[in-house]
Amino acid sequence: KAGVTQTPRYLIKTRGQQVTLSCSPISGHRSVSWYQQTPGQGLQFLFEYFSETQRNKGNFPGRFSGRQFSNSRSEMNVSTLELGDSALYLCASTDGPEAFFGQGTRLTVV
Amino acid sequence: GENVEQHPSTLSVQEGDSAVIKCTYSDSASNYFPWYKQELGKGPQLIIDIRSNVGEKKDQRIAVTLNKTAKHFSLHITETQPEDSAVYFCAASRDSNSGYALNFGKGTSLLVTP
Numbered sequence: 001k002a003g004v005t006q007t008p009r010y011l012i013k014t015r016g017q018q019v020t021l022s023c024s025p026i027s028g029h030r031s032v033s034w035y036q037q038t039p040g041q042g043l044q045f046l047f048e049y050f051s052e053t054q055r056n057k058g059n060f061p062g063r064f065s066g067r068q069f070s071n072s073r074s075e076m077n078v079s080t081l082e083l084g085d086s087a088l089y090l091c092a093s094t095d096g097p098e099a100f101f102g103q104g105t106r107l108t109v110v
Numbered sequence: 111g112e113n114v115e116q117h118p119s120t121l122s123v124q125e126g127d128s129a130v131i132k133c134t135y136s137d138s139a140s141n142y143f144p145w146y147k148q149e150l151g152k153g154p155q156l157i158i159d160i161r162s163n164v165g166e167k168k169d170q171r172i173a174v175t176l177n178k179t180a181k182h183f184s185l186h187i188t189e190t191q192p193e194d195s196a197v198y199f200c201a202a203s204r205d206s207n208s209g210y211a212l213n214f215g216k217g218t219s220l221l222v223t224p
């Protein structure tokens with residue numbers, strides 16, 4: 001069974017730009033969650049999608065958004081990037097409460 | 111919201127010794143407690159989990175204990191090996207119609223020296 005695939009692995013963007021990250025979950029998993037990991041704040045929950053609907057959201061500004069497609073693949077978007085958005089963005093494919101993470105996308109905002 | 115505290119932040123042990131990492135949580139409704147291992151350049155890997163109806167769970171050299179009354183849970187690694195060196199995270203979540211959001215501790219950097 002293939003694991004969670006996140007693309008791209010690395011991104012460098014300029015302040016003010018927007019970015020889209022992609023996640024393909026484990027086959028058969030219908031739920032995808034996104035987390036932000038930074039040295040200062042640790043791992044923080046962004047949002048969760050299930051059957052193309054956002055069913056849970058963390059405490060992040062509206063610049064952070066996501067969506068899920070009918071094949072369960074998910075994308076997250078960050079608009080008007082700030083330096084503080086530099087982080088490792090992790091996607092988790094979930095089967096009930098168990099979450100299986102991808103390798104993440106390392107976003108650097110300059 | 112849920113607050114998960116994890117101690118210690120760093121832990122150094124000799125190969126073959128045991129390592130213990132402790133976490134406390136604040137939300138009494140939390141009922142699922144996973145532990146993750148994260149190696150450099152990789153995403154967190156689920157290594158063991160426990161649900162609130164169980165007090166202890168073992169898988170080879172790792173075990174997790176849960177004390178619901180005190181709201182704390184611990185990870186125990188026996189016979190540590192250099193390849194156990196990594197950052198370990200505890201987390202807590204609860205069953206909800208609105209899904210499962212993991213609340214993570216800040217992590218423990220474990221170093222196992224030969």
